[in-house]
Amino acid sequence: xxxxxxxxxxxxxxxxxxxxxxxxxxxxxxxxxxxxxxxxxxxxxxxxxxxxxxxxxxxxxxxxxxxxxxxxxxxxxxxxxxxxxxxxxxxxxxxxxxxxxxxxxxxxxxxxxxxxxxxxxxxxxxxxxxxxxxxxxxxxxxxxxxxxxxxxxxxxxxxxxxxxxxxxxxxxxxxxxxxxxxxxxxxxxxxxxxxxxxxxxxxxxxxxxxxxxxxxxxxxxxxxxxxxxxxxxxxxxxxxxxxxxxxxxxxxxxxxxxxxxxxxxxxxxxxxxxxxxxxxxxxxxxxxxxxxxxxxxxxxxxxxxxxxxxxxxxxxxxxxxxxxxxxxxxxxxx
Amino acid sequence: xxxxxxxxxxxxxxxxxxxxxxxxxxxxxxxxxxxxxxxxxxxxxxxxxxxxxxxxxxxxxxxxxxxxxxxxxxxxxxxxxxxxxxxxxxxxxxxxxxxxxxxxxxxxxxxxxxxxxxxxxxxxxxxxxxxxxxxxxxxxxxxxxxxxxxxxxxxxxxxxxxxxxxxxxxxxxxxxxxxxxxxxxxxxxxxxxxxxxxxxxxxxxxxxxxxxxxxxxxxxxxxxxxxxxxxxxxxxxxxxxxxxxxxxxxxxxxxxxxxxxxxxxxxxxxxxxxxxxxxxxxxxxxxxxxxxxxxxxxxxxxxxxxxxxxxxxxxxxxxxxxxxxxxxxxxxxxxxxxxxxxxxxxxxxxxxxxxxxxxxxxxxxxxxxxxxxxxxxxxxxxxxxx
Numbered sequence: 001x002x003x004x005x006x007x008x009x010x011x012x013x014x015x016x017x018x019x020x021x022x023x024x025x026x027x028x029x030x031x032x033x034x035x036x037x038x039x040x041x042x043x044x045x046x047x048x049x050x051x052x053x054x055x056x057x058x059x060x061x062x063x064x065x066x067x068x069x070x071x072x073x074x075x076x077x078x079x080x081x082x083x084x085x086x087x088x089x090x091x092x093x094x095x096x097x098x099x100x101x102x103x104x105x106x107x108x109x110x111x112x113x114x115x116x117x118x119x120x121x122x123x124x125x126x127x128x129x130x131x132x133x134x135x136x137x138x139x140x141x142x143x144x145x146x147x148x149x150x151x152x153x154x155x156x157x158x159x160x161x162x163x164x165x166x167x168x169x170x171x172x173x174x175x176x177x178x179x180x181x182x183x184x185x186x187x188x189x190x191x192x193x194x195x196x197x198x199x200x201x202x203x204x205x206x207x208x209x210x211x212x213x214x215x216x217x218x219x220x221x222x223x224x225x226x227x228x229x230x231x232x233x234x235x236x237x238x239x240x241x242x243x244x245x246x247x248x249x250x251x252x253x254x255x256x257x258x259x260x261x262x263x264x265x266x267x268x269x270x271x272x273x274x275x276x277x278x279x280x281x282x283x284x285x286x287x288x289x290x291x292x293x294x295x296x297x298x299x300x301x302x303x304x305x306x307x308x309x310x311x312x313x314x315x316x317x318x319x320x321x322x323x324x325x326x327x328x329x330x331x332x333x334x
Numbered sequence: 335x336x337x338x339x340x341x342x343x344x345x346x347x348x349x350x351x352x353x354x355x356x357x358x359x360x361x362x363x364x365x366x367x368x369x370x371x372x373x374x375x376x377x378x379x380x381x382x383x384x385x386x387x388x389x390x391x392x393x394x395x396x397x398x399x400x401x402x403x404x405x406x407x408x409x410x411x412x413x414x415x416x417x418x419x420x421x422x423x424x425x426x427x428x429x430x431x432x433x434x435x436x437x438x439x440x441x442x443x444x445x446x447x448x449x450x451x452x453x454x455x456x457x458x459x460x461x462x463x464x465x466x467x468x469x470x471x472x473x474x475x476x477x478x479x480x481x482x483x484x485x486x487x488x489x490x491x492x493x494x495x496x497x498x499x500x501x502x503x504x505x506x507x508x509x510x511x512x513x514x515x516x517x518x519x520x521x522x523x524x525x526x527x528x529x530x531x532x533x534x535x536x537x538x539x540x541x542x543x544x545x546x547x548x549x550x551x552x553x554x555x556x557x558x559x560x561x562x563x564x565x566x567x568x569x570x571x572x573x574x575x576x577x578x579x580x581x582x583x584x585x586x587x588x589x590x591x592x593x594x595x596x597x598x599x600x601x602x603x604x605x606x607x608x609x610x611x612x613x614x615x616x617x618x619x620x621x622x623x624x625x626x627x628x629x630x631x632x633x634x635x636x637x638x639x640x641x642x643x644x645x646x647x648x649x650x651x652x653x654x655x656x657x658x659x660x661x662x663x664x665x666x667x668x669x670x671x672x673x674x675x676x677x678x679x680x681x682x683x684x685x686x687x688x689x690x691x692x693x694x695x696x697x698x699x700x701x702x703x704x705x706x707x708x709x710x711x712x713x714x715x716x717x718x719x720x
Contacts, residue, residue: 037541086543101468102484103643268339269339269341291703292698
């Protein structure tokens with residue numbers, strides 16, 4: 001019997017992620033409802049720059065992965081642990097209750113690859129939707145079409161990591177066989193849900209692909225939000241020099257002419273994370289980067305997703321959360 | 335407060351109150367940019383981190399000539415918390431750091447005061463409390479502490495049955511006991527503040543998912559070495575330093591994280607570190623060392639509500655991301671002499687010490703993002719006659 005959650009399509013009992021087994025003729029999770037981490041973030045920290053601005057999310061993840069990225073920042077739980085790491089046993093209703101009590105608009109599956117514990121994630125998502133929460137994930141995108149359809153039933157957003165356009169890169173640095181399923185899923189999801197894409201740039205390895213990726217994404221959706229991450233040297237790449245910011249910034253500025261919602265972050269102080277009006281250049285959303293990954297929202301200057309200067313409509317899903325309109329401690333989600 | 339971020343081969347000048355970039359190109363920035371560039375942070379896990387503090391301090395002192403200097407060393411803490419560290423290794427590390435400090439102090443004519451934040455104990459186990467209805471929120475810094483927010487009836491009984499909790503402080507009891515605490519502090523205080531027995535680590539919302547080997551313990555006393563006399567209590571260190579400064583002495587306060595009295599290789603006294611049920615640790619210890627104020631007058635409680643939303647525009651988003659408040663009344667801010675700090679406890683250095691000129695590593699979730707030079711321009715310019 002073969003697993004149909006990711007494109008390894010493992011023949012049981014062997015499984016690349018070590019998270020599933022065959023039981024009574026079905027693919028079954030070995031460690032259901034076990035999570036290594038749950039913590040708080042906000043849309044911009046996911047990063048999600050064009051959806052639910054400034055809303056708080058409960059970020060939750062398990063362990064193990066179907067990939068082995070050479071620069072994984074969560075390798076201690078995603079790649080290395082096997083079954084050694086500490087896990088919380090949290091049933092779906094408990095996860096949702098925690099999120100609601102912590103003033104969260106939604107739940108974001110992250111830390112490890114969501115498809116290695118998909119039944120548990122779907123159970124949480126189902127319960128979260130029942131309670132009116134938004135649900136989404138960050139994923140390496142190496143899932144099957146069947147898994148995509150399962151997630152689309154409940155998930156409101158995806159942030160897919162497109163690490164390169166090259167199979168060679170995927171084989172050498174990501175531990176996956178091909179980029180093709182990832183591209184197929186990006187194309188499939190783009191017309192069906194809120195999608196943002198992230199690419200970690202490793203200088204001299206994939207920085208030459210930046211313009212080509214921008215063109216590829218623009219061909220799918222000219223307003224696709226794309227997050228270029230500066231490599232934070234970790235795990236097997238911990239001795240690498242991080243990419244030259246000036247050089248990559250110049251490329252990002254070129255990309256913005258192809259794909260306006262292109263951002264460059266994962267380093268403190270970056271100024272290439274504001275959303276600009278694609279028509280007149282007005283700053284519509286200001287953000288600051290104070291840590292790795294995403295950012296904080298610092299000012300929101302749009303109304304009804306329109307540029308206040310020229311009226312151009314900008315891609316945005318969900319409403320802006322203005323904490324001044326509510327007291328976050330009262331448990332209300334704005 | 336002005337900040338110069340250096341992430342290797344790229345710098346940005348920002349206003350730390352808003353964290354937004356500012357266009358500044360005055361001449362006075364050049365040596366500060368150079369300072370940030372010269373000292374990329376090597377990390378906390380070996381002696382290079384301690385050497386970084388002392389070498390950066392040398393550059394800071396030569397540039398600014400402070401009369402009061404704060405130095406922060408974290409390598410003993412991080413090495414023991416996230417890895418196996420033998421007693422011999424820790425003692426060797428301690429000796430290196432003490433030699434650095436005393437040699438540096440002698441060279442620059444500082445009177446030294448060295449405080450350890452206390453020893454660590456091997457991790458015995460986790461406190462998870464799955465029956466709680468409220469949210470158990472852990473601290474990523476103080477692994478032996480947690481808070482319960484949005485509690486429900488029955489939670490107190492669940493807490494009472496947990497055998498490894500040392501203290502349970504109810505919010506109402508805290509507010510009643512410390513009436514002069516600011517309302518914002520009380521608002522941020524958990525329904526129940528929890529302190530574990532030594533060796534037990536709370537696991538909950540926002541807890542650290544890294545493997546821990548040793549964690550903080552309840553240190554009722556802390557070892558202190560001093561060349562300006564000894565206080566009766568840890569809260570007395572700040573006034574001791576102020577007295578020495580009034581006598582015209584240059585004072586160096588060094589904080590070393592993670593050393594127990596057995597590791598303390600200098601003559602020392604054990605100083606009372608408790609205020610009632612609370613033993614100082616984490617940022618509240620930093621706060622009390624530089625203000626002399628008790629923990630309930632810190633900028634925020636030992637556990638603060640990470641789910642609370644902050645109004646826009648955010649204040650100090652890089653300095654205090656969850657509270658927006660930094661220490662405004664530190665000795666670094668009010669001493670009559672120029673003040674400076676170099677520290678490897680990341681943003682805590684400028685958020686708590688708040689000296690005229692500061693250099694710190696910028697680490698978030700243990701990712702080494704670069705270094706930050708922070709400057710309080712009012713005092714910095716006045717002291718350099720800029």
